[in-house]
Amino acid sequence: MKSAFDLSFRYKIPLWGSLLIVTTALAVSASLMLLDYDDLKEDLLISSSNLGRTLAKTLFFPLQLDDVWRASEIIKAPLKEPSVDNALQPEAIVVLDKAMRVVVSTSPRTIPMLTGLRQLGLEYAALAARIAESRGGDSQTIDLPESLQLYVVTPIADEGDFLGTLVIVYSKDMLLQRFYRAAWRAGLMGFLVLAVLLPINWYWGQRLSRPLLLLADRMGSLDRSSAIKIEPGIYAYQDELGRLFGAYRRMLVEQERKKALELQMMQSERLAAVGRLAAGMAHEINNPLGGILTAIDTLKVFGDADPRTAKTIALIERGLFQIRDTVGGLLVEARMKSKDLEPQDIEDVRSLVLPQARKKGLRVNWSASLAQSLPLQASLVRQILINLLLNAIHAADSKGLVACSVELDGGDLRLSVENDGKLLTPDQMAHLFEPFSPLSEDGHGLGLWMTYQIVQQLGGAISVECDNGRMRFSVTLPFGAGV
Amino acid sequence: MNWPMLRFGNWRFGLGFGWLLLATSLSVWGAQNLRPLRIGLPHVLMDRQYVLAADWRQYLQNRLHRPVEFVIRRKDSDTTDQLRLQNLDFAWSSDYPYVHFKRRLRLVAVPLYQGRPSFRSYLIVPAADDQTTSLLQLKRMVFAYVDPYSTGGYLDPRHELWMAGEDERQFFSKTFFTWSNRAVVEAVAQGLAAGGAVDGFVWDSLAKTHPDLTGQTRVVAQSLEYGAAPVIANRSISADDFRALQRVLLGMARDPEGVALLKRLNLDGFVPGNAKLYARTAEMMKSIGEE
Numbered sequence: 001m002k003s004a005f006d007l008s009f010r011y012k013i014p015l016w017g018s019l020l021i022v023t024t025a026l027a028v029s030a031s032l033m034l035l036d037y038d039d040l041k042e043d044l045l046i047s048s049s050n051l052g053r054t055l056a057k058t059l060f061f062p063l064q065l066d067d068v069w070r071a072s073e074i075i076k077a078p079l080k081e082p083s084v085d086n087a088l089q090p091e092a093i094v095v096l097d098k099a100m101r102v103v104v105s106t107s108p109r110t111i112p113m114l115t116g117l118r119q120l121g122l123e124y125a126a127l128a129a130r131i132a133e134s135r136g137g138d139s140q141t142i143d144l145p146e147s148l149q150l151y152v153v154t155p156i157a158d159e160g161d162f163l164g165t166l167v168i169v170y171s172k173d174m175l176l177q178r179f180y181r182a183a184w185r186a187g188l189m190g191f192l193v194l195a196v197l198l199p200i201n202w203y204w205g206q207r208l209s210r211p212l213l214l215l216a217d218r219m220g221s222l223d224r225s226s227a228i229k230i231e232p233g234i235y236a237y238q239d240e241l242g243r244l245f246g247a248y249r250r251m252l253v254e255q256e257r258k259k260a261l262e263l264q265m266m267q268s269e270r271l272a273a274v275g276r277l278a279a280g281m282a283h284e285i286n287n288p289l290g291g292i293l294t295a296i297d298t299l300k301v302f303g304d305a306d307p308r309t310a311k312t313i314a315l316i317e318r319g320l321f322q323i324r325d326t327v328g329g330l331l332v333e334a335r336m337k338s339k340d341l342e343p344q345d346i347e348d349v350r351s352l353v354l355p356q357a358r359k360k361g362l363r364v365n366w367s368a369s370l371a372q373s374l375p376l377q378a379s380l381v382r383q384i385l386i387n388l389l390l391n392a393i394h395a396a397d398s399k400g401l402v403a404c405s406v407e408l409d410g411g412d413l414r415l416s417v418e419n420d421g422k423l424l425t426p427d428q429m430a431h432l433f434e435p436f437s438p439l440s441e442d443g444h445g446l447g448l449w450m451t452y453q454i455v456q457q458l459g460g461a462i463s464v465e466c467d468n469g470r471m472r473f474s475v476t477l478p479f480g481a482g483v
Numbered sequence: 484m485n486w487p488m489l490r491f492g493n494w495r496f497g498l499g500f501g502w503l504l505l506a507t508s509l510s511v512w513g514a515q516n517l518r519p520l521r522i523g524l525p526h527v528l529m530d531r532q533y534v535l536a537a538d539w540r541q542y543l544q545n546r547l548h549r550p551v552e553f554v555i556r557r558k559d560s561d562t563t564d565q566l567r568l569q570n571l572d573f574a575w576s577s578d579y580p581y582v583h584f585k586r587r588l589r590l591v592a593v594p595l596y597q598g599r600p601s602f603r604s605y606l607i608v609p610a611a612d613d614q615t616t617s618l619l620q621l622k623r624m625v626f627a628y629v630d631p632y633s634t635g636g637y638l639d640p641r642h643e644l645w646m647a648g649e650d651e652r653q654f655f656s657k658t659f660f661t662w663s664n665r666a667v668v669e670a671v672a673q674g675l676a677a678g679g680a681v682d683g684f685v686w687d688s689l690a691k692t693h694p695d696l697t698g699q700t701r702v703v704a705q706s707l708e709y710g711a712a713p714v715i716a717n718r719s720i721s722a723d724d725f726r727a728l729q730r731v732l733l734g735m736a737r738d739p740e741g742v743a744l745l746k747r748l749n750l751d752g753f754v755p756g757n758a759k760l761y762a763r764t765a766e767m768m769k770s771i772g773e774e
């Protein structure tokens with residue numbers, strides 16, 4: 001069974017709110033009702049003891065004169081206007097003499113004159129006992145257990161002359177009825193309050209839970225490959241929730257950056273491994289190859305070969321030269337010292353590639369801000385720039401665009417070459433710098449490999465990106481003491 | 484002994500009734516410098532008929548050409564006392580005081596009810612009581628009287644018990660006075676008393692104006708006739724004043740305005756009357772030893 005606490009906030013917030021509102025409404029209504037009941041009882045006690053005292057005072061002389069009719073008129077007066085609504089109106093009034101016999105009552109048929117109070121039934125007998133106990137006091141209220149009536153008893157006495165007792169009978173039923181009416185009103189008010197508050201609470205709960213649900217959804221998508229971005233403005237407030245949204249956004253950026261870094265590292269490691277393998281193999285091949293070539297050279301000079309053999313030897317020699325070239329291409333050695341890079345070197349590269357570009361009718365944007373010589377090996381930088389530019393010219397559309405920029409950025413030299421034309425897929429870009437690239441339609445596919453190796457050996461970085469319909473290669477080369 | 488008769492003389496207890504002094508337009512008679520004529524009215528008969536009393540007073544003022552004051556006391560005995568103390572010039576009173584104090588009072592006029600100058604006493608019980616047929620069946624019950632000076636509401640039923648050989652002081656378990664005929668009807672209607680005695684004239688009048696009240700009672704028996712409540716004068720009153728009021732009262736039946744008032748009073752008129760009318764009352768008093 002699903003626990004209520006596992007419910008979605010969409011339901012939990014409004015439900016808790018509703019529970020709180022209903023509980024409050026009930027508590028307030030109930031306390032109002034109880035207050036009302038207490039007030040009513042208090043009112044009854046005050047007004048009845050007032051009535052009792054007034055009547056008792058007025059009744060003294062008629063009782064002394066045995067003027068029964070006058071006494072009857074006096075006790076009938078409070079009952080004159082029978083209004084159903086008035087719980088404070090007595091049900092009956094009885095005047096008793098010293099011997100607790102009825103002198104007169106407002107209901108002579110049921111409480112006839114001269115009858116002893118004890119003869120009027122068990123309840124009146126109990127009442128008589130209570131009156132006898134407390135004779136002589138002030139007005140008092142007698143609430144007999146299990147009785148439907150409330151009795152207010154007042155002695156009729158003046159200056160110590162005790163003539164009898166006045167009993168005012170109130171119906172508890174009337175009190176209860178009035179209480180029920182008050183309770184009904186309080187209940188109705190409570191219901192109205194609920195009718196207003198509950199929809200507001202529901203709306204508020206929905207509003208509050210919506211961003212929470214959204215965030216929970218997005219967080220759930222984090223461990224999947226396609227984490228969903230949160231559009232800015234979906235929650236524009238700077239409260240805790242707003243901070244959570246901000247944190248989520250930052251986490252997403254961090255995650256993407258981490259992924260890209262991992263990818264890049266994997267690539268670099270692969271390329272480094274390939275580089276080590278290639279270099280090792282090149283050395284292994286170069287050593288015997290050098291011996292073979294020397295032997296063939298000796299054979300050509302000193303060998304006495306017939307023309308057919310000589311032709312074969314020449315064939316072998318050409319093949320071996322090709323192997324040496326290829327292996328040499330793989331083995332990029334940047335250690336040989338050449339002169340520093342001069343602005344003229346950049347101009348030379350421009351002069352070299354411009355004819356090729358013109359052949360294809362390309363527009364070349366050239367921007368070079370180099371004004372002094374830099375402690376970078378001029379030949380290597382030239383090779384990098386030529387490789388990249390030739391690739392760009394080759395890849396650009398006919399009558400397209402090739403741009404090159406060379407600039408200084410603090411201790412770095414930045415080269416950037418871009419071209420329009422067909423863009424590479426992410427998969428192609430992942431294997432771009434590997435040797436024998438399948439992308440190379442005519443060369444042996446070692447151009448970018450070599451460029452990469454040179455940049456690595458110079459302690460720089462090379463990256464490629466597709467942006468705005470253009471391919472851009474960026475190279476950063478540090479210069480100075482370290483190189 | 485718990486007999487109210489012993490206490491009725493305590494006239495100081497006006498208990499809320501006191502003097503009913505109705506405003507007089509002194510400007511008219513001020514010039515003539517005439518003393519207002521003070522007339523007592525019977526509370527036993529006129530209970531809660533103050534508008535009628537005011538109209539009647541205005542009528543008398545107009546006819547007598549002098550201011551008139553009506554005085555209503557709760558108890559007949561108070562009216563009698565005021566008459567004796569000469570605080571009143573005239574009084575419409577139950578017949579009882581007249582018989583009591585014949586030597587000091589003069590008979591001015593006697594009302595005519597149903598063409599006769601006499602009333603009867605009704606014995607009434609609650610309408611729910613369909614068993615009782617005579618006063619003697621109400622033994623050891625609570626009984627309501629009107630006023631110790633009322634013939635129909637006190638003297639007559641006591642006389643009847645005396646005739647039957649009963650001791651009135653022991654016959655009922657409890658008796659009380661309501662000080663008005665109408666209140667006896669109410670007390671019986673409410674069940675406060677098991678029976679009551681009233682002037683038949685008032686019960687009949689109430690049956691016309693308040694049938695819902697009289698409907699809650701049942702008339703069990705009617706007494707023999709006795710002299711109707713007379714209008715009496717203090718002996719000290721001047722002959723002119725005496726004749727003037729007598730003339731106006733007797734003339735009411737011949738005057739449309741007077742006739743309208745008589746109709747509201749449920750009377751046919753006033754006649755001079757004589758002491759013989761009250762012979763039965765005197766006899767009853769004598770027989771129960773109350774003279």
